[in-house]
Amino acid sequence: MAEAADHSTEAVGPCRPGSPRTDEAAVLRRQLDVARLRHAAEVAALRRQVLDAQKAATLGELLGTTTHEFNNALTTILNYAKLGLRHRDAPTRDKALERILSAGTRAAKITASVLGMSRTGAARFEPTNLELLIEDVLVLLEREMTKYRVQVEREFAPVPKVSANPSQIQQVLLNLLVNARQAMPTGGRLILRLSQDALLGTVDLMVRDMGCGMTPDVMRRMFDSHFSTKSGPDETGKGGSGLGLSACREIVDAHRGRIRVESAPGKGTAITIRLPAIS
Numbered sequence: 001m002a003e004a005a006d007h008s009t010e011a012v013g014p015c016r017p018g019s020p021r022t023d024e025a026a027v028l029r030r031q032l033d034v035a036r037l038r039h040a041a042e043v044a045a046l047r048r049q050v051l052d053a054q055k056a057a058t059l060g061e062l063l064g065t066t067t068h069e070f071n072n073a074l075t076t077i078l079n080y081a082k083l084g085l086r087h088r089d090a091p092t093r094d095k096a097l098e099r100i101l102s103a104g105t106r107a108a109k110i111t112a113s114v115l116g117m118s119r120t121g122a123a124r125f126e127p128t129n130l131e132l133l134i135e136d137v138l139v140l141l142e143r144e145m146t147k148y149r150v151q152v153e154r155e156f157a158p159v160p161k162v163s164a165n166p167s168q169i170q171q172v173l174l175n176l177l178v179n180a181r182q183a184m185p186t187g188g189r190l191i192l193r194l195s196q197d198a199l200l201g202t203v204d205l206m207v208r209d210m211g212c213g214m215t216p217d218v219m220r221r222m223f224d225s226h227f228s229t230k231s232g233p234d235e236t237g238k239g240g241s242g243l244g245l246s247a248c249r250e251i252v253d254a255h256r257g258r259i260r261v262e263s264a265p266g267k268g269t270a271i272t273i274r275l276p277a278i279s
Helices: 020-086 090-117 130-147 166-182 216-221 244-254
Strands: 126-128 150-156 162-164 188-197 202-209 258-263 269-276
Touching: 020 090, 020 130, 090 130, 090 166, 126 166, 130 150, 130 166, 130 188, 130 202, 162 166, 162 269, 166 188, 166 202, 166 244, 166 269, 244 258
Parallel strands: 150 188
Antiparallel strands: 126 162, 188 202, 202 269, 258 269
16 A cells, blocks of 8 residues: 655745754844944044044144243243342242242143143043033133133032043033133123032033024034034134034033023023033
């Protein structure tokens, strides 16, 4: 008697485990995953390079100002040292020593501010006192603010520290303060405000100028790369590249922060940086 024919078939579809097609698909997925990770790493490295280039440009713009300020402090120290050596009486020597101490302290602040800005290495976050950071930046811009008759007003409420990269936040502040000064070519008030939103767990840093303000169209494009309303650097060598505000937003985003802008033509501009507070 003939045996019954076996009509069953074996599955050979493309998704059968162990089949050549499945193995090829798995290899392809792994290659794509590796390529995506490599691409993300390359993009992150390029972003860091752009931020480092922007920081170097900012330091270059400040070189003339800081060199002049440091030279003024050094001149004061030398002159009062000579005065103290020429006059042996105690009152004159005391006065000379006080002036030397004051000028030396200022020179040390200038050096510390520049060194803080120029720090390199990984984007290390650390507990940061924003009030001290603001004062360090103002040391670098004090002569410029005075020259352009900009009156700096501080409205600092007690606030907690934030987790930040101090060098990068200094870069943001320098850009915002220079922009504010340039918006007031004939001088005016510049308000710096620190406040805390306990419900949101944030610290707000506001830079407000009383300058020309911005139109809605400029506000929509102000954070675009290479967008600028300036024809080029001003007489101090600052501004005009269009990289500043774009870099600022990228830095604040990396800090899990936000930037809010309020402005109107003829009414000035207020830019607020909101950063997470350390509880």
